[in-house]
Amino acid sequence: MxxxxxxxxxxxxxxxxxxxxFPLRAFAVEWDKALFGLAxxxxxxxSYGATDAPASQQxxxxxxxxxxxxxxxxxxVTSHIPGTEEIAIFAEKNPLxxxxxFFIPEGTMPAISVRLKLAETTRVRAVVRAGGKYYMAAREVxxxxxxxx
Amino acid sequence: MxxxxxxxxxxxDGVTEIRMLIPHPMETGFRKDAVTGRAIPAxxxxxxxxxxxxxVVLEGHFNTAVSMNPVIAFxxxxxxxxxxVTASWMDGKGEQRTDETLVR
Numbered sequence: 001m002x003x004x005x006x007x008x009x010x011x012x013x014x015x016x017x018x019x020x021x022f023p024l025r026a027f028a029v030e031w032d033k034a035l036f037g038l039a040x041x042x043x044x045x046x047s048y049g050a051t052d053a054p055a056s057q058q059x060x061x062x063x064x065x066x067x068x069x070x071x072x073x074x075x076x077v078t079s080h081i082p083g084t085e086e087i088a089i090f091a092e093k094n095p096l097x098x099x100x101x102f103f104i105p106e107g108t109m110p111a112i113s114v115r116l117k118l119a120e121t122t123r124v125r126a127v128v129r130a131g132g133k134y135y136m137a138a139r140e141v142x143x144x145x146x147x148x149x
Numbered sequence: 150m151x152x153x154x155x156x157x158x159x160x161x162d163g164v165t166e167i168r169m170l171i172p173h174p175m176e177t178g179f180r181k182d183a184v185t186g187r188a189i190p191a192x193x194x195x196x197x198x199x200x201x202x203x204x205v206v207l208e209g210h211f212n213t214a215v216s217m218n219p220v221i222a223f224x225x226x227x228x229x230x231x232x233x234v235t236a237s238w239m240d241g242k243g244e245q246r247t248d249e250t251l252v253r
Binding site for chain 2: 029031032054071073089095103104105108109111112117118
């Protein structure tokens with residue numbers, strides 16, 4: 001009887017933990033501390049896996065030419081590459097060049113709008129991962145004043 | 150306690166557009182306090198997850214250079230008015246917040 005009760009309690013406890021942890025379990029991929037912590041652009045780019053990513057006309061990267069407010073620079077990335085699974089954004093001259101990654105499940109359109117901080121005038125790169133391959137588009141954004149101040 | 154996510158989900162012609170503003174300081178860790186000169190510690194959202202009903206429709210991983218009070222917009226095929234959109238974030242301090250809205 002005790003054993004059964006214990007099993008039942010364990011079951012309940014597990015269910016409770018599963019319930020409480022649900023919003024966290026929704027994060028399918030762990031935030032990659034080492035990758036996001038890379039301060040050198042070349043190292044971050046390589047470590048991300050985009051070293052040989054070709055430039056693609058099928059990625060629309062929309063940025064302002066001049067950032068009026070470097071603390072909130074609007075960026076739109078749209079991928080027309082079939083099977084887009086992930087969109088990431090880098091700023092080459094930011095102290096931490098990898099700014100964000102978006103994981104795109106089936107059914108979600110591979111188009112994302114976000115606002116970034118830019119430390120100085122820099123090339124902004126959008127990377128698309130599709131079918132395990134990487135593609136990129138880049139645009140220079142001129143910064144007047146600093147975004148990290 | 151962090152402020153609620155401001156979120157809108159609008160359905161049109163078979164496509165649901167989700168827009169949100171997430172109140173959060175998104176401290177980079179690179180700034181110094183103007184008065185004391187001490188470094189202000191980093192404090193930023195690193196993970197965002199958005200669900201439509203029970204299906205994950207977007208997952209975002211952020212670094213310090215996503216703007217203060219992040220503004221995110223994206224679209225998905227399907228959805229319908231009345232569907233529930235849930236957004237959850239977690240920051241480096243372990244703070245988290247979940248808010249929801251209905252597709253209109």
